[in-house]
C-alpha cells in the first residue's frame with residue numbers, strides 16, 4: 001500500500017465501512033497520514049484508544065481536517081453525506097479528491113458534482129454487514145469484493161484511475177457504471193432484499209413470543225440483514241423509493257402468481273418456480289463470506 005496515489009487520507013465516519021478502510025490501509029502498510037472524522041467530542045474520546053492502535057488521528061471538526069488531505073472518503077450514512085457535501089465544498093482546496101461509500105448513488109453523485117465538479121467521484125463498495133461501528137470493522141472487508149465507481153462521462157481519467165488504484169490496493173475489483181444504472185440494479189440486489197427482510201420480521205412481531213424458540217438457520221439466513229441499522233436503511237430505501245416501488249410491483253405480481261399456483265393445486269408449476277429460483281441464484285457471483 002506504499003504505492004497508493006494518496007498520502008493524506010481523511011475518512012469521514014469510522015463505522016463498519018470507514019473503519020474497515022482505515023484498518024485495511026494500515027494492515028497493508030499505508031504509512032501516510034490517516035485522519036478519522038467522527039460525530040462529536042464524546043466520540044473522539046470514546047474511540048481514542050482503538051484509533052491509536054491503528055494510528056488514526058481523530059477529530060470531530062471536518063473543516064480543520066480538510067486542510068491536510070488529498071483524499072476525503074465520506075463513509076457516513078447517505079442522509080449525512082448529503083448534509084456534509086455543502087460544508088465540504090465550502091472548505092476544501094482545489095487538489096483534493098472526494099469520494100464516498102454509500103449504497104445509493106444518484107442523489108449523492110448529483111449533489112457532489114454540482115458542488116465539487118470534477119473533484120467528486122461517487123463510489124460504492126458492494127459489501128457490508130449487519131453489525132455497525134468501528135469494533136465491527138475488519139481489515140479484510142474489501143478483499144475480493146466489488147467497488148462500483150460512478151464518474152461523470154469523460155471525468156478526469158487520472159482521478160478515476162487514482163481512485164480505482166486505491167480500492168484495488170485494498171483487494172477490491174473496480175468497475176464503472178452510471179449512478180442511475182447503479183441505483184436501478186442495487187434496488188434489486190440489495191435494497192429490496194433488505195426491505196423484505198425487515199418487513200418480514202416486522203410482520204412476525206405479533207407471533208414472535210410463540211415462535212422465538214422455533215426458528216432454525218433458514219429464518220436466520222433469510223433475515224440476517226434485518227439486524228442492520230434501521231436509520232441507515234430507512235435513508236437508503238427512502239432515497240431509492242421510486243425504483244424500489246417499481247420492483248415491489250413486480251414482486252407483488254410474482255407473489256400473486258405463487259398464490260394462484262398454490263390455490264390451483266398446481267404442484268408442477270410450484271416446482272418449476274422453485275427450480276427457476278434456484279437456477280437464477282446459481283448465476284450470481286456473491287462476494288466472499290467473512291467470518
Ligand SMILES: O=C(O)C(=O)C[C@]1(C(=O)O)C=C[C@@H](O)C=C1
Nearest residue numbers: 103125126127128129130190225
Ligand atoms: O451483507 C450485508 O449485511 C449487507 O447488507 C451488504 C450489502 C448488501 O449486500 O446488500 C448492503 C449494503 C452495501 O451497500 C453493500 C452490500
